[in-house]
Amino acid sequence: MMKRFILTFFLVTITVSLSNGQTVDVKYLNPKFGTGDPYKHFRFGTSGEYYAGFMWNNTNGAYGNGDDFTIFTYGNRDINLRTGTGNFIVFPSSGGNVGIGTTNPQSKLDIYRRGEEVSLLRFSTERPWEFIQTGTGGGSGLALRSKVNSKYFRIQSPEGVNNTVFFTSNTASASRVYLVPHGGRVGIGTGSPDAELTVKGKIHTQEVKVDLNGSVAPDYVFKEGYELRSLEEVQAHIKEKGHLPGIPSAEEMKEEGVNLKEMNLKLLEKVEELTLYVIQLKKENGKLKESVEVLEYNLKN
Template sequence: MTWVIASNAQTNTFPPMGNAGIGTVDPKAKLSFNNLNDGSDGPDGITWYSPDPLHYGIHRTEGAWTQPNYQQLRLVWDTGIILNPGTLYGKSYVDIQGAGLRVTSGNIGIGTINPLSKFHVQADANTSGAPANSQVLIGGTTNPEKRLSLAYNTSSNYAELQSQAYTGSYTAIILNPNGGNVGIGTNNPSAKLAVEGNIKAREIKVESTVWPDYVFDKDYQLPTLKEIEKHIQEKGHLPGIPSAKEVKENGIELGEMNAKLLQKIEELTLHLIEKDKQLNKVNAVNNEYGKRLQDLESKINLLLVK
């Protein structure tokens, strides 16, 4: 027996088997509502809150079903929606098609019921096919394409951004919370920025508080060339410049080394200026001796002629 109930010029049908219709006598699904193009443009749907039916439930918005602004299907609630697939979580997905997913307010949490920011991912355990402790993975996991992983390494207590290939090798950017150091290609940055490899830049600016203009001060003790020669013979490098062994073990401070090199250039310039003065004096003496020699040759020639 099929029950057909007419109320307010609408017809409902509740058959014991088959499809049930609310606002329609021709339901096309197990539960069907009146057609969108039936001339009733007001909002309607399912509610669990009679005083304000559009505040809590599932309904379509009001308006005619015409292009380009079709009505929306809205889910309105106070406490939230829980999707729990149970033991079949490996085969259960929420597939959002069309224009995608949009969240206009509030926070999104993945792996947490209390998201603390606009997008909060909590994933301490390793995800199959992803780098250890991966929290955000962009790219393929089953093909050799490049992929990008944002993770927090719980064992080493640092955050890392990994650019990883399918082969398993990766180059990571490490953010160490202990001191705020950043490492590229190394997971143990000992400085604000530590790079394991080469750096290529169009321009590098190094700020230095010490610059060797003091070399030109009148009271500066300029080392003599003899002293420099002795130091080179004993140490094998210039005074004030680290040895090859020291550089290999400790590296160099770029700003400090530039200052040291400039100091040596300025010292060399002073030595060149002094040597130029000495050379000019020698040339002046030689010129004087040359004139005297010419006068003497002239006198000798005159005596020989007589």
């Protein structure tokens, strides 16, 4: 009875002191509330309703994973941690982690939530972004979704240069991805690209369009004054070099690769030259045909 009286007197003294704006210095505080339960706690509220509280939790899984300190509220009340002009810092002395939705965080910040379209993290700027889960089970994934239509997401250098830009839109044909738009190189299958796009492997596509960009299509072959090699000259070049005039050798192509635009233009040049050779042969064949017809006529008469 005497202990209960002393404890009541102690609490009343603290309550009166705090209500008068005074400070009570203590070295250790070991509340007896909750004795016999797996936790000790202070609660704020009235005799008929609790609002919030502090708890040292020993083994109760409802307030953590055991052996921890808990700040809790009742009902739909928030917990606000508000600083003045200072920072809010979570700094575990032994390198612990922060968990949201989990009592067993596995990284510095571990956010746990499951389900189709659940929101995991949101950046509430003027045009918000949100990380959400898509799908469930083995088909689940993580998506970065714009919460408004037509929005840019940029990856920038320390000086603000756009290295990669994503433009998202509900209209699929309006969406864009810009890789190194201000210069640089992209490598696929390689860590040392030697051009704006370097692919070490196969490319499967339906169509490739190449700009001439200063190159000249070989229609000059058909212009008057074009110096067409004679077939004898072509034959001599093939005999000496082992390849067509103006076409790289097999060794050159193996060592330096093949420039598709340049090679296609050279091959078109050869096709047009072949066309001229065919026209010449047709003319010669026509003359031979006329000569044969004259000879046949003379033989018959």
